[in-house]
Amino acid sequence: GENVEQHPSTLSVQEGDSAVIKCTYSDSASNYFPWYKQELGKGPQLIIDIRSNVGEKKDQRIAVTLNKTAKHFSLHITETQPEDSAVYFCAASGTDKLIFGTGTRLQVFP
Amino acid sequence: EAGVAQSPRYKIIEKRQSVAFWCNPISGHATLYWYQQILGQGPKLLIQFQNNGVVDDSQLPKDRFSAERLKGVDSTLKIQPAKLEDSAVYLCASSSTTGNYGYTFGSGTRLTVV
Numbered sequence: 001g002e003n004v005e006q007h008p009s010t011l012s013v014q015e016g017d018s019a020v021i022k023c024t025y026s027d028s029a030s031n032y033f034p035w036y037k038q039e040l041g042k043g044p045q046l047i048i049d050i051r052s053n054v055g056e057k058k059d060q061r062i063a064v065t066l067n068k069t070a071k072h073f074s075l076h077i078t079e080t081q082p083e084d085s086a087v088y089f090c091a092a093s094g095t096d097k098l099i100f101g102t103g104t105r106l107q108v109f110p
Numbered sequence: 111e112a113g114v115a116q117s118p119r120y121k122i123i124e125k126r127q128s129v130a131f132w133c134n135p136i137s138g139h140a141t142l143y144w145y146q147q148i149l150g151q152g153p154k155l156l157i158q159f160q161n162n163g164v165v166d167d168s169q170l171p172k173d174r175f176s177a178e179r180l181k182g183v184d185s186t187l188k189i190q191p192a193k194l195e196d197s198a199v200y201l202c203a204s205s206s207t208t209g210n211y212g213y214t215f216g217s218g219t220r221l222t223v224v
Contacts, residue, residue: 041217043203043216044215045215046212046214089153097158097166102150102151103151
């Protein structure tokens with residue numbers, strides 16, 4: 001079955017800097033890769049997703065890149081703000097269930 | 111639109127007791143999921159419903175966990191008897207599509223088994 005690895009587990013950046021979170025997946029049949037943001041006491045919230053027919057997708061300060069050959073995808077947050085502080089999860093799925101990574105705790109210091 | 115509603119928000123029980131969680135998905139969403147999120151880990155799918163039928167329950171510990179979605183709308187997840195390792199946040203999510211796209215999660219129920 002699918003296995004998703006996520007790095008780093010924690011990430012601290014200064015406000016205004018960029019943050020990058022990387023994930024690798026094992027199932028070459030996976031074709032959908034969402035990213036979720038989870039704040040304390042809340043459920044995960046979808047922030048951006050990408051499908052396998054696209055190499056990159058951008059939404060304001062957030063971008064996701066996908067390398068299907070290497071089976072890895074990344075989340076890029078530019079101009080980070082304190083409100084970006086949260087736990088971020090990547091996930092992957094094909095026709096089967098959505099498999100989540102282990103999460104990255106991002107802290108943005110003012 | 112209203113989000114996914116879950117109750118209770120918190121529950122503390124002793125091991126071997128039973129507990130039930132309730133979820134009301136977004137109106138019109140045919141697909142409903144229950145996930146278990148252990149502290150420091152990503153969510154893990156327990157069961158997926160399409161309307162009132164089970165699509166995937168391969169990771170549901172069926173000796174102690176059960177779930178139902180009788181009228182294809184709201185759902186309940188039950189644990190009986192609970193074990194210490196069941197301490198986790200139980201998340202409900204719903205989707206309007208049949209594929210694994212566009213999940214909306216509820217805020218979850220934090221279960222502590224003592």
